[in-house]
Amino acid sequence: MERVIIRGVGSYVPDCVLSNADLEGMVDTSNEWIVSRTGIESRRICLDTEVTSDLGSRAAEKALENANISVCDIDLILVATVTPDMQFPSTACIIQGKLGCTDIPCFDINAVCSGFVYALDVGRNFLINNSMMKNILVIGAEKMSSIVDWEDRSTCVLFGDGAGAVVLSRNTDTNSEASILDILVGADGHLSQLLYCQGFGVTASGEGERERFIRMEGREVFKEAIKRMCAAVEDILLRNSLTIEDVACVIPHQANMRIISAISERIKIPQEKIFSNLQHTGNTSAASIPIAMDEALQGGHIQSGDLILIVAFGAGATWGASLIRWK
Numbered sequence: 626m627e628r629v630i631i632r633g634v635g636s637y638v639p640d641c642v643l644s645n646a647d648l649e650g651m652v653d654t655s656n657e658w659i660v661s662r663t664g665i666e667s668r669r670i671c672l673d674t675e676v677t678s679d680l681g682s683r684a685a686e687k688a689l690e691n692a693n694i695s696v697c698d699i700d701l702i703l704v705a706t707v708t709p710d711m712q713f714p715s716t717a718c719i720i721q722g723k724l725g726c727t728d729i730p731c732f733d734i735n736a737v738c739s740g741f742v743y744a745l746d747v748g749r750n751f752l753i754n755n756s757m758m759k760n761i762l763v764i765g766a767e768k769m770s771s772i773v774d775w776e777d778r779s780t781c782v783l784f785g786d787g788a789g790a791v792v793l794s795r796n797t798d799t800n801s802e803a804s805i806l807d808i809l810v811g812a813d814g815h816l817s818q819l820l821y822c823q824g825f826g827v828t829a830s831g832e833g834e835r836e837r838f839i840r841m842e843g844r845e846v847f848k849e850a851i852k853r854m855c856a857a858v859e860d861i862l863l864r865n866s867l868t869i870e871d872v873a874c875v876i877p878h879q880a881n882m883r884i885i886s887a888i889s890e891r892i893k894i895p896q897e898k899i900f901s902n903l904q905h906t907g908n909t910s911a912a913s914i915p916i917a918m919d920e921a922l923q924g925g926h927i928q929s930g931d932l933i934l935i936v937a938f939g940a941g942a943t944w945g946a947s948l949i950r951w952k
């Protein structure tokens with residue numbers, strides 16, 4: 626069977642830092658409340674002139690450089706996002722234009738905070754099933770600040786902007802074990818009302834401008850996130866006859882430190898195996914895992930041959946997990 630590797634990783638976050646102290650001046654909140662409930666200390670926010678495709682193309686350029694290949698060698702661009710530049714064309718097409726390549730197929734994927742894992746699965750399947758394709762760009766990019774209600778203290782403290790990207794390639798080294806071993810994705814549409822943004826959807830009615838914003842039942846989302854991410858981790862380990870002891874580094878979706886701690890307690894993952902950067906990124910939705918992956922690599926938390934486990938949960942509800950043997 627064809628094997629697929631992550632050949633390069635890159636990320637980009639905007640320069641502007643929005644600290645908890647800044648938020649204290651915007652809504653009735655405190656640094657102490659935000660840190661104790663979420664672990665978040667600051668997040669990056671786009672300028673008005675920056676859009677999701679700007680973040681995504683910068684992250685993609687870094688991933689291409691890291692993979693040491695030219696954009697001309699890319700056969701498909703997939704972008705996971707819920708904050709597209711426009712309703713159409715897709716942000717993937719806009720990024721293709723910004724990167725300067727033409728003709729290759731491009732499309733967006735919406736699985737909210739699980740979007741990167743879904744896109745990884747789609748990209749991997751393209752490489753396995755289409756021998757014409759050799760390299761695929763998978764990007765998670767979000768300008769969450771554009772859909773956050775800056776008057777709603779229960780949600781505006783949680784999110785940030787940014788992008789992460791990977792280059793997926795066929796593994797041509799037959800002696801190497803490096804590959805994406807497995808990807809699991811799932812959804813439960815009965816939970817769709819727990820976290821949503823009507824935006825330009827056709828169900829939007831009556832509430833005017835505020836329909837553009839994120840609405841969330843925080844406590845229920847909190848419980849579901851723990852339940853579904855624990856189940857995803859257990860399922861993917863079980864079906865690969867592996868245990869958590871075999872995993873060198875776990876990169877969970879960066880939503881909330883209390884969610885991550887609850888997962889690590891339930892599954893008995895030692896703290897030192899869990900990578901987290903939400904302290905300075907906040908929740909960047911589909912961008913969160915590839916940004917964290919890039920930071921983990923830069924910080925020396927991932928070594929050649931390591932088994933990596935990523936796991937995500939998002940609105941939908943959606944979830945996903947993947948086991949990756951690092952190259």
Ligand SMILES: CC(C)(COP(=O)(O)OP(=O)(O)OC[C@H]1O[C@@H](n2cnc3c(N)ncnc32)[C@H](O)[C@@H]1OP(=O)(O)O)[C@@H](O)C(=O)NCCC(=O)NCCS
Nearest residue numbers: 654655658662738778779782843844846847880881938939
């Ligand atoms: C949002 C979240 C941090 C709130 O924490 P919580 O412990 O559940 O807090 P509650 O919503 O029960 O609110 C407790 C109190 O804090 C208040 N509060 C909410 N946001 C606040 C803020 N930013 N600052 C100060 N107080 C705040 C509430 O109004 C409430 O006050 P009340 O008791 O007087 O009514 C938590 O529910 C959470 O993290 N949920 C998951 C969110 C998430 O990760 N979403 C994305 C998933 S991909």
